[in-house]
Amino acid sequence: MRNLNDYFYFVLVVDQGGFAQAARHSGLPKSTLSTRLAALEAELGVRLIQRTSRRFTVTELGQEFYRHASAMLIEAQAAEDVVKGRLAEPSGAVRITASVPTVQTMLGEVLVELAVAHPRVQVSVHVTDRAVDLVQEGFDMAVRDHFAPLPDSGLVQRRVATECVLLVASAAYLAARAVPQVPQDLALHDGLMSTMHGGAWRLESDAGEQVEVRLAPRMHADESSVLLRAAEAGLGIACLPQRMVQASLEAGRVQRVLPGWRAGTVTTTLLMPHRRGQLPSVRLVADAIARAAQQK
Numbered sequence: 001m002r003n004l005n006d007y008f009y010f011v012l013v014v015d016q017g018g019f020a021q022a023a024r025h026s027g028l029p030k031s032t033l034s035t036r037l038a039a040l041e042a043e044l045g046v047r048l049i050q051r052t053s054r055r056f057t058v059t060e061l062g063q064e065f066y067r068h069a070s071a072m073l074i075e076a077q078a079a080e081d082v083v084k085g086r087l088a089e090p091s092g093a094v095r096i097t098a099s100v101p102t103v104q105t106m107l108g109e110v111l112v113e114l115a116v117a118h119p120r121v122q123v124s125v126h127v128t129d130r131a132v133d134l135v136q137e138g139f140d141m142a143v144r145d146h147f148a149p150l151p152d153s154g155l156v157q158r159r160v161a162t163e164c165v166l167l168v169a170s171a172a173y174l175a176a177r178a179v180p181q182v183p184q185d186l187a188l189h190d191g192l193m194s195t196m197h198g199g200a201w202r203l204e205s206d207a208g209e210q211v212e213v214r215l216a217p218r219m220h221a222d223e224s225s226v227l228l229r230a231a232e233a234g235l236g237i238a239c240l241p242q243r244m245v246q247a248s249l250e251a252g253r254v255q256r257v258l259p260g261w262r263a264g265t266v267t268t269t270l271l272m273p274h275r276r277g278q279l280p281s282v283r284l285v286a287d288a289i290a291r292a293a294q295q296k
Contacts, residue, residue: 006040007069009033010048014066015138018056067135071273078279090280091120097132098125098143101224102268105243107143110292114285121281135273140282142271143289145241147264150271158270158286161293163242165264167201167257168249173234180258183211190236191215192227201239203261228254241266268293 009022013033016022023030041048048062058066098107103125111123126132126139134142134155144150147165150157167186180186183203193199193215200212218236221227224244231238232253238245248254270286 002043003036003039004072006036006043008073009036010040011066011070011073013037013049014058014062015070019051074279089120090118090284092279092281093122093124094141094281094285095124095126095139096141096143096285097128097134097137097139099129099145100127101244102143102145103127104225106268106292107289110288111285114288118284121284123285134271140272140279141286144269144271145266146269147266150269153271156270156272156274158272158290159267160270160290161268162265163268164262165239165266166242166245166262167203167237167239168228168231168245168254169237169257170232170234170254171252173231173236174255174257176234183213183258183261186213186215186237186258189215190218192219192221192230192236192238193217194222194224194227194239195220201263203258203263205261239263 009028009032012026013019013022016025019030019033022028022033026033037049044065046061046065047059048065050057050059096107096111107125111125114121115123132139132142134140169189173190177189178185180189186201191201191214200214202210202212204210215237219227219230221230224240227238228240228244228248230236231240232248237257238254245254249256270289272282272286
């Protein structure tokens with residue numbers, strides 16, 4: 001039977017980006033790590049890492065082997081957690097990726113509260129609007145807000161909330177331009193749009209009636225918080241998720257336009273690799289985010 005410690009040494013070296021860094025991190029001699037990795041490669045009959053005095057590169061096959069080896073170690077850690085009773089007190093690092101609006105409107109508060117309540121859990125949040133490969137980049141979880149269903153990616157998808165997309169504008173703007181009474185009135189108003197091409201808004205009434213409307217584009221921004229600020233400043237009508245505009249509505253900085261209509265819905269989904277989602281620390285964070293999303 002293969003020495004499974006060699007799998008651990010391999011994952012350690014890859015995670016740390018080299019033998020010297022892995023030796024410093026673990027306290028193990030660099031020569032031991034190099035010897036055990038060479039033995040693993042010899043036993044498997046493949047090269048997992050290309051290494052010279054100046055470069056350290058994981059081979060394509062090595063990257064595939066790393067994904068399975070690291071998953072095996074996570075399972076082993078989960079089994080040990082059960083024995084040690086760590087399920088009662090989750091610990092360890094949890095890496096999350098989410099978009100800027102999601103962090104601003106939902107994650108910031110809940111993750112700080114969680115860190116205070118569970119000091120042994122270290123949460124790391126990577127804020128980006130790009131599509132992140134959770135497995136390749138080593139993330140435990142992604143929080144996605146989306147209008148259309150997410151594609152099947154082999155990840156665990158946990159839907160945690162659904163909210164309406166509302167039309168909002170400032171009272172000053174509506175006083176100057178007249179309050180729309182029906183969707184067709186929007187054609188006479190300035191739109192704060194999320195795309196350069198303007199596009200149409202597809203509205204649905206509480207009774208299920210659907211209609212498509214176009215506004216005169218007044219401003220474009222692919223960042224929702226900018227559109228909200230523009231609406232508060234009286235530049236036009238914005239179409240934004242309820243969670244994002246709720247505080248402004250309550251403070252009177254904006255008000256709903258056509259309150260009997262909505263521009264679709266936004267779904268919040270947690271994405272997790274199968275094995276990482278079983279870790280106590282990851283489950284703890286996922287449950288906390290789910291509760292926060294449902295309360296907004």
